[in-house]
Each structure stands twice: as C-alpha cells, then as structure tokens.
Amino acid sequence: GAVVSQHPSRVICKSGTSVKIECRSLDFQATTMFWYRQFPKQSLMLMATSNEGSKATYEQGVEKDKFLINHASLTLSTLTVTSAHPEDSSFYICSARRSNTGELFFGEGSRLTVL
Amino acid sequence: SQQGEEDPQALSIQEGENATMNCSYKTSINNLQWYRQNSGRGLVHLILIRSNEREKHSGRLRVTLDTSKKSSSLLITASRAADTASYFCATARNSGNTPLVFGKGTRLSVIA
Numbered sequence: 001g002a003v004v005s006q007h008p009s010r011v012i013c014k015s016g017t018s019v020k021i022e023c024r025s026l027d028f029q030a031t032t033m034f035w036y037r038q039f040p041k042q043s044l045m046l047m048a049t050s051n052e053g054s055k056a057t058y059e060q061g062v063e064k065d066k067f068l069i070n071h072a073s074l075t076l077s078t079l080t081v082t083s084a085h086p087e088d089s090s091f092y093i094c095s096a097r098r099s100n101t102g103e104l105f106f107g108e109g110s111r112l113t114v115l
Numbered sequence: 116s117q118q119g120e121e122d123p124q125a126l127s128i129q130e131g132e133n134a135t136m137n138c139s140y141k142t143s144i145n146n147l148q149w150y151r152q153n154s155g156r157g158l159v160h161l162i163l164i165r166s167n168e169r170e171k172h173s174g175r176l177r178v179t180l181d182t183s184k185k186s187s188s189l190l191i192t193a194s195r196a197a198d199t200a201s202y203f204c205a206t207a208r209n210s211g212n213t214p215l216v217f218g219k220g221t222r223l224s225v226i227a
Contacts, residue, residue: 034214043203044158044217093157097212104215106150108157 001027004096006107007025014085014115020080021110023094029074029107035067038109050077069088074099084114120219121204127224134191136161136221138204139184145209149189152220161189162169165223196227 003026036044049057056069068080093109121138146165150158163181164171177190205215
C-alpha cells in the first residue's frame with residue numbers, strides 16, 4: 001500500500017530555534033499535501049495545503065511566516081517551524097493526496113517538543 | 116476550522132459490548148470517513164461512506180450516514196481491548212483537491 005513517511009518522528013529543540021519536518025510519499029506522486037497540528041487529547045486542525053511548485057494555502061489564524069511550507073517535488077513537502085516556542089509543541093501530521101487516484105494517505109506524525 | 120462534533124467525547128465500555136459513536140457536520144459533503152488513532156500515533160483509515168450511501172459495513176464496523184441530519188454514526192460490535200483508541204470522523208466537501216476536516220473525536224476505552 002501507499003506509504004507516507006514523516007521525519008523526524010520526534011524532535012526536541014530549544015526555544016528560538018527552527019525545526020524542519022519532512023513529509024515524503026514513498027511510492028506515489030502527490031501534487032497536494034496537507035499539514036495538520038494536533039494538541040494533546042484534541043483533534044487534528046488543518047494548518048495549510050501544500051501544492052507542488054506553488055505557494056501553500058494557509059488556514060485562518062496560521063502564520064505563514066511562522067510555519068514555512070515548501071513543496072519542491074512531487075514526493076516531498078517540508079514544514080519548518082521557525083523561532084519555535086513552547087506553545088508550538090504539538091503533534092504535526094501530514095497527509096498526501098495520490099495524484100492519479102485522489103486517495104489520501106497519512107504520515108505517522110512528528111512530535112515536536114520545544115523547551 | 117473544525118467541521119463538527121463527535122459525541123460522546125469519551126466512552127468507556129466492557130469488552131464484548133458494542134460501542135456507538137456519533138458525528139455531526141455542518142456543510143454539504145462528498146464523503147465522510149472514520150479514522151482511528153492510538154495514543155501518540157498516526158491515523159488509521161477505517162471506512163469511507165459516500166454522500167449517496169446510507170450504511171456501510173466492514174468487519175465489526177458499521178457506519179451510517181444521514182445527510183438530511185448531517186450526521187453519521189460508527190458502531191463497533193463485540194468490542195475488544197485492542198479497540199481502545201480515539202476515533203475521528205472526517206469530511207470532504209467535494210471529490211476534488213480539498214482537505215479532510217476532522218471532528219473532535221471520541222476517546223474509546225474498552226476494559227477487559
């Protein structure tokens with residue numbers, strides 16, 4: 001089956017640093033990927049839609065300068081949390097839409113802890 | 116933005132009992148999906164029901180959809196301790212390139 005890989009699965013960083021999370025579709029092309037954030041015991045909140053070769057579309061209330069998204073190829077989207085603060089600590093999950101079928105596949109998530 | 120609500124928010128049952136979770140949504144949809152998430156893990160897709168379908172089965176899972184009430188239910192029969200997880204409904208507004216929007220989820224605990 002189609003696999004979406006996220007890396008790193010866990011990351012701890014100091015406040016003020018930037019952290020990059022990768023979302024890769026391993027055996028299919030994904031023109032569109034989506035980034036979600038999930039706080040403990042809460043649901044997934046859509047952050048942005050990542051489109052290959054163009055700018056990401058951010059949801060209301062999500063700072064595009066804070067959460068930089070780059071979708072430079074059909075198999076890779078990256079989310080960079082810039083100048084991270086403890087309140088950015090969360091579980092970040094990506095999903096990739098398979099270009100030829102439209103099916104959505106989710107990554108295993110990346111847990112960010114900002115100290 | 117959140118599409119809707121699940122209820123109950125938390126459910127605790129004995130092994131062998133049935134678990135029913137409900138989901139309501141706000142806008143018109145193309146399909147509704149149910150996902151499971153173990154604590155701290157990624158999502159596992161359980162079942163998809165299209166807007167023109169009313170009921171769907173998959174193993175011990177039964178999903179209903181009532182588009183007039185904008186609601187869906189997920190029934191897990193003969194629950195097992197391994198069914199303990201959070202369950203989310205998610206809706207897609209159309210069949211195009213729109214993202215899934217998730218409900219708030221139900222935390223199910225199945226006690227052995």
